[in-house]
Amino acid sequence: MHKILVVSDTHRKDENFYRVLEKESPVSLVIHCGDTEGSETQMQQLAGAPMRIVKGNNDFFSSLPDEQVFEVWPHTFFLTHGHRYLVNMGSDEIRREAFCRGADVVIYGHTHKPVAAEIDGMYVFNPGSLSYPRQEGRKPSYLILTIDDEGELYYEIKYLDLF
Numbered sequence: 001m002h003k004i005l006v007v008s009d010t011h012r013k014d015e016n017f018y019r020v021l022e023k024e025s026p027v028s029l030v031i032h033c034g035d036t037e038g039s040e041t042q043m044q045q046l047a048g049a050p051m052r053i054v055k056g057n058n059d060f061f062s063s064l065p066d067e068q069v070f071e072v073w074p075h076t077f078f079l080t081h082g083h084r085y086l087v088n089m090g091s092d093e094i095r096r097e098a099f100c101r102g103a104d105v106v107i108y109g110h111t112h113k114p115v116a117a118e119i120d121g122m123y124v125f126n127p128g129s130l131s132y133p134r135q136e137g138r139k140p141s142y143l144i145l146t147i148d149d150e151g152e153l154y155y156e157i158k159y160l161d162l163f
Contacts, residue, residue: 002072005049006143008033008081008109009129011058014043016130016140016160021047024144029072033109033127034059034081056081056109074151075105075123082108082126091115091124098122105153114141114157123153130160 005027010017017039021030030047032040034056044051055064067080078098085094087110098106105123113135114128128134128141135141139159146154 001149002028002147004029004031004072004145004147006031006033006107006125006127006145007130008127009035009056009112009131010039011035011131012037012039013131014039017043018046020130020142020160031079031107033079033107034064035109038062040064052079054079054081057083069101069103072147075147075153076103077105077107078103079107082110087111087126091119095119095122095124114143116143116155116157123155125155128157
């Protein structure tokens with residue numbers, strides 16, 4: 001069983017990230033979809049699990065990769081911030097790219113709005129933002145993915161109460 005925490009767009013305002021880590025631990029993997037703005041080293045040190053992080057459009061001078069493709073059995077993940085794939089206009093382009101890379105799970109950020117869907121056999125996820133949410137209600141959001149021992153993937157968008 002794998003429990004995966006997915007976050008994005010923390011923009012160096014990291015208190016909510018640490019609150020979520022404490023609330024959801026233990027996790028087997030933490031995925032950050034970019035725009036850490038330099039907090040990635042401290043996040044990795046405190047995560048208590050391996051981390052996959054990509055560079056966002058506000059991660060200037062960062063040496064983080066723009067994209068990653070990796071496996072969490074039996075799924076292949078395509079991770080990117082999303083701004084290069086016009087995600088503000090929808091998920092068509094990013095899903096095409098994920099398909100070309102052999103991925104059945106695409107995870108991105110950038111929009112600050114959570115998405116969790118299965119479209120044409122592909123899982124499409126955006127955890128929203130823990131620091132600057134833009135969806136209705138503007139609650140900080142993140143995503144929990146669970147892959148059971150048979151390889152089934154379950155997902156839940158969660159919201160952080162601020163009070």
